[in-house]
Amino acid sequence: xxxxxxxxxxxxxxxLVAGGADPNLANFLSILMGVVLVATLPxxxxxxxxxxxxxxxxxxxxxxxxxxxxxxxxxxPVADALKMLTKEDITPAGADxxxxxxxxxxxxxxxxxxxxxxxxxxxxxxxxxSIGILYFxxxxxxxxxxxxxxxWSSNNKYALLGAFRTIxxxxxxxxxxxxxxxxxxxxxxxxSLQDITFAQGGMWFIVTAPLAALIFLIANQAExxxxxxxxxxxxxxxxxxxxxxxxxxxxGMFMAGEFLHVFTVAVLFSVLFLGGWWGPGxxxxxxxxxxxxxxKTALVYLALLWVxxxxxxxxxxxxxALNWKVMVPGAIAVLLAQALALRVIDALGLTPVRGxxxxxxxxxxxxxxxxxxxxxxxxxxxxxxxxxxRAADLAVVGETRPVVSVPxxx
Amino acid sequence: MLEINGQTIAFFVFSVFILGGAxxxxxxxxxxxxxxxxxxxxxxxAGFFVLLSAPFLAAVQVLVYIGAIAILIIFSxxxxxSMTALRQVRNQQWWLALxxxxxxxxxxxxxxILPVWGAEGLIGSEPVSDIVATTADLGVALVDGNQYVLPxxxxxxxxxAAMIGAIVVARDDE
Numbered sequence: 001x002x003x004x005x006x007x008x009x010x011x012x013x014x015x016l017v018a019g020g021a022d023p024n025l026a027n028f029l030s031i032l033m034g035v036v037l038v039a040t041l042p043x044x045x046x047x048x049x050x051x052x053x054x055x056x057x058x059x060x061x062x063x064x065x066x067x068x069x070x071x072x073x074x075x076x077p078v079a080d081a082l083k084m085l086t087k088e089d090i091t092p093a094g095a096d097x098x099x100x101x102x103x104x105x106x107x108x109x110x111x112x113x114x115x116x117x118x119x120x121x122x123x124x125x126x127x128x129x130s131i132g133i134l135y136f137x138x139x140x141x142x143x144x145x146x147x148x149x150x151x152w153s154s155n156n157k158y159a160l161l162g163a164f165r166t167i168x169x170x171x172x173x174x175x176x177x178x179x180x181x182x183x184x185x186x187x188x189x190x191x192s193l194q195d196i197t198f199a200q201g202g203m204w205f206i207v208t209a210p211l212a213a214l215i216f217l218i219a220n221q222a223e224x225x226x227x228x229x230x231x232x233x234x235x236x237x238x239x240x241x242x243x244x245x246x247x248x249x250x251x252g253m254f255m256a257g258e259f260l261h262v263f264t265v266a267v268l269f270s271v272l273f274l275g276g277w278w279g280p281g282x283x284x285x286x287x288x289x290x291x292x293x294x295x296k297t298a299l300v301y302l303a304l305l306w307v308x309x310x311x312x313x314x315x316x317x318x319x320x321a322l323n324w325k326v327m328v329p330g331a332i333a334v335l336l337a338q339a340l341a342l343r344v345i346d347a348l349g350l351t352p353v354r355g356x357x358x359x360x361x362x363x364x365x366x367x368x369x370x371x372x373x374x375x376x377x378x379x380x381x382x383x384x385x386x387x388x389x390r391a392a393d394l395a396v397v398g399e400t401r402p403v404v405s406v407p408x409x410x
Numbered sequence: 411m412l413e414i415n416g417q418t419i420a421f422f423v424f425s426v427f428i429l430g431g432a433x434x435x436x437x438x439x440x441x442x443x444x445x446x447x448x449x450x451x452x453x454x455x456a457g458f459f460v461l462l463s464a465p466f467l468a469a470v471q472v473l474v475y476i477g478a479i480a481i482l483i484i485f486s487x488x489x490x491x492s493m494t495a496l497r498q499v500r501n502q503q504w505w506l507a508l509x510x511x512x513x514x515x516x517x518x519x520x521x522x523i524l525p526v527w528g529a530e531g532l533i534g535s536e537p538v539s540d541i542v543a544t545t546a547d548l549g550v551a552l553v554d555g556n557q558y559v560l561p562x563x564x565x566x567x568x569x570x571a572a573m574i575g576a577i578v579v580a581r582d583d584e
Contacts, residue, residue, distance in 0.1 A: 099446065130545055134469040141477025145449065148481065152442060152488050160488070167485065191545065 038115050038126045042260050049259045050077040053305060060309040087248040095245070096153040103150030104246065104253035110142045111260045118267055119194040121277045121289025132193035133181050136268065137174075140223060143261075144170050150254075151242035162241030165231055165316060169222060172323045173229075177219035179331035183212035183338050184272050197276035202352050202360030206273040208367040211334045211374055213273040215327060220265040221307065222319070225258065228311040229319060262304055263297070270296035333374060341370045420461055427454030441487040449480045466545040 016026035051066065051074060058065025066073030091097055117132040119125040129135050144167055151163020185191055187209065188199040196205075206213045222229040231241075243254045270276060274296045277289025314322065345351055345363050352360040431451025438444045452475040459468035551557045 096440075096442070099442070129465060131465045131469050134466065134473070138469045138472040138477065141473050141481075144477065144481050145484075148484050148488070149442075149446070152484075163488075167481070171481070189546075 034124075034126060038118075039112060042112055042115050042264070045263060046256045046260045047077045047081070049263055049301075050080065050256075052301075053259060056302065056305045057309050060306065081252065084252040085249055089250070090245070090247045092155050092245045094155040096155070099149050099153040100245075101250070103146050103153065104250045104257075106142065106146040106149070107257040108253045108260075110139050110146065111257050111264055114139050114264050114268075117193055118271060119197050119276055119289075120293055121286040122198075122282065123286045124289065125194050128192055128194045131191050132196075133185060133191045137178055137181065140174065140177075143223070147242050150246070154242075154245035156245050159242050159244045162244065166225070166242055169225075169229065169231055169319060172320060173219045173222040173327070176215050176323065176327040176331040177223060179328070179335050180212045180215040180219060181272070182335055183209045186335070186339055186342060193271055193276075197271055197278065200275040200278060202357050203364045204273060204275040204278075208364050209273070209334075209338060209371070210368070211330070211371050212338065213269070215331050215334065216272070217269060217304075219327065220269070221304065222323075224261045224265060226262060226304065226308045228307075228314050230308075230313055231316055231319060263301055266297045266300040266304060267293070269300050274300070330378065334371075337370050337374055338367065341367055417461060420457065424454040424457035424461070427451065427457065441490075442484065445480060445484045445487055448483065449476050452476055452480065466548060 016029065017023050054076070055065040055073070066076035069075040069079045091100060114136055116126040117129050117135055119128065147163050147166045147170065151159045151166070154160075184196050184205055187205065188196050190196065190199075225231075243251060246254060270293055276296075277286075277293045279288060279292035282288045282292060342351075345366055350362040350366070352363060428451050431447045431449075431454060434447030435444045435451065438447060452471065455475075456468045456471040459465070459471055552562045553559055
């Protein structure tokens with residue numbers, strides 16, 4: 001074994017061997033601990049996330065939020081979970097029992113599985129797959145199965161309608177999501193999340209690929225079914241969407257899966273665009289990576305909550321129009337521009353080799369410039385379209401003479 | 411002979427997934443169940459790709475076959491509610507399907523299994539080819555002028571044409 005025993009946190013297996021343990025057993029123990037930790041961490045986190053979610057939502061809406069159970073209401077999720085467990089477990093008449101019970105399990109397992117490839121520090125990673133990003137996308141695509149299966153097996157027309165709508169949303173927003181994910185792959189030439197993190201030692205990708213980061217965030221907000229894309233729930237129209245018939249703990253699994261999905265997206269965003277575990281002193285003490293990644297994830301998560309609680313819901317046709325007319329062409333344009341810019345940078349010999357901050361500055365400036373040009377072009381297009389729309393509206397107003405008069409010009 | 415280790419066990423588990431899933435697809439009375447069995451079977455194939463050290467193909471298998479094709483099948487089945495409680499397991503063309511299936515199986519056995527298993531017994535434990543291709547190799551092969559650039563481009567054009575066709579069909583007549 002080539003790794004040396006330095007300390008128990010970073011090189012557990014090597015230390016056990018040094019302490020006289022059998023190498024195979026030591027390896028097994030270290031892997032087992034990793035698996036247990038990676039599988040438990042999200043489960044524990046989700047309990048806290050429910051509290052964070054409710055508290056932040058309350059503060060944004062000028063309320064206090066849960067504050068009765070425990071200090072600052074911290075034990076509220078525990079009370080919620082207990083309540084959920086004691087609810088009657090209902091299976092609707094005519095439901096397809098096996099599939100009906102399978103859907104919440106798929107929903108939750110798919111999110112937990114995503115955590116296997118996340119690099120927590122330079123040395124702590126569940127499985128550094130060479131296809132990490134593709135693995136994430138593949139699991140996301142299984143998410144459509146859970147919606148479909150849950151909606152159909154409930155034997156409820158609202159659930160089925162909700163499922164159709166959700167699938168349309170999920171499938172559509174997968175396109176810009178994948179295109180945006182291609183940009184970090186393009187910049188590093190690898191799909192391994194650990195290698196992508198290493199490549200951000202000089203400059204975070206949110207600076208060199210801000211548009212891709214934005215598209216990734218918006219598409220994921222849609223994938224997770226949060227406002228302004230919460231057509232999945234849409235209480236006023238669909239009652240609760242595909243999971244309407246679920247009660248008790250089965251519903252709890254859907255809900256926990258949703259919370260955890262948002263959190264997982266925040267982690268992935270940090271890894272892909274905010275430098276993952278990079279931070280001062282992380283190369284000397286790899287365990288610091290946990291703290292840096294956690295802090296970045298918390299910031300992204302708060303931003304996602306902020307968006308969720310401040311924006312109203314889109315109409316279903318607007319959601320589709322936004323995706324196919326803005327996000328998809330935008331993502332393709334970003335991808336092409338970024339690829340072209342990287343090619344030019346390569347030809348000029350400005351590609352950073354060692355990945356230092358100063359060394360990657362020229363590349364950063366060029367890529368940032370390309371992104372700004374794209375933003376300018378996009379805003380210009382929006383402005384022209386707005387003008388045309390206003391002119392058309394005014395022409396209509398001139399014909400029909402409505403009660404409310406519209407002032408000329410803007 | 412056969413060595414019992416993690417890989418062998420995984421191989422048999424995935425084999426059960428594939429064969430059991432395939433059996434479920436054809437024997438199930440409910441088309442949704444059939445589609446789900448199909449997902450199980452396809453998942454087993456993805457597992458095989460992992461065992462063959464081809465993680466890229468495994469992920470693509472899940473993404474394309476489970477995430478897209480199986481969803482498409484479920485989608486169309488869901489819209490036809492009367493298809494969920496079928497009395498009849500065989501359709502009218504079973505007599506045509508039977509010889510085709512037998513022929514296909516014989517073809518696969520002769521073409522794939524025989525060269526490996528051979529008339530003179532199992533050809534050692536050596537791999538058929540010693541080239542270990544990575545995802546990067548696959549990417550290069552797709553755009554290399556000496557390898558698969560032509561099929562790749564033809565497929566791209568075909569997909570683009572299909573997409574444009576779909577848009578044209580879906581358009582309102584303005």
